[in-house]
Amino acid sequence: GAVVSQHPSRVICKSGTSVKIECRSLDFQATTMFWYRQFPKKSLMLMATSNEGSKATYEQGVEKDKFLINHASLTLSTLTVTSAHPEDSSFYICSAGLAGGPPIFGPGTRLTVL
């Protein structure tokens, strides 16, 4: 079946550094991918829609200059957290899906900013 992978699975960084998270669709192409953020014991919150070959669409309240999204190919979207701070520590999850079907989620990336 269709699988979505993420890399890295967990990352620890110092405050002020930037971190890149990759989301890949395996065995299928995804013109659209989605990035979510999940704080402990909370639900998933959509951050942005990643569009292949065009700009990402951000949800209200999400800073586009802070969370850079690049969708350069039909199987890869990247989320870069720029100048990360402790409040950016969270579980970042991407999803993709075949048209008309349920979105498939990646395994998530645990970001810890010290």
Place this chain on the structure above:
Amino acid sequence: GESVGLHLPTLSVQEGDNSIINCAYSNSASDYFIWYKQESGKGPQFIIDIRSNMDKRQGQRVTVLLNKTVKHLSLQIAATQPGDSAVYFCAENGNAGGTSYGKLTFGQGTILTVHP
């Protein structure tokens, strides 16, 4: 039992019992609904989905019921097993349709604990 505010609702059952997890959604225009299971430290795993032109759909050991009149969705798990212990989320697509089936709004989630 249930709790409000900062805590996720919880449901504790004995192995072999049937479980019912409820969800209220807000967007009356939503036409696609999904239940996901999330284990600790992992991404959500698809369980079952239903479109707004249906009120019931069955899978293996799971049934989803949709009541559009009161905007309510439920997930029934038959013969619950310890491996079913996880957080369960309902999600709606807000009638995004087309290629945006992936743009989901998630419910707050319910913690299911199954005791052997």
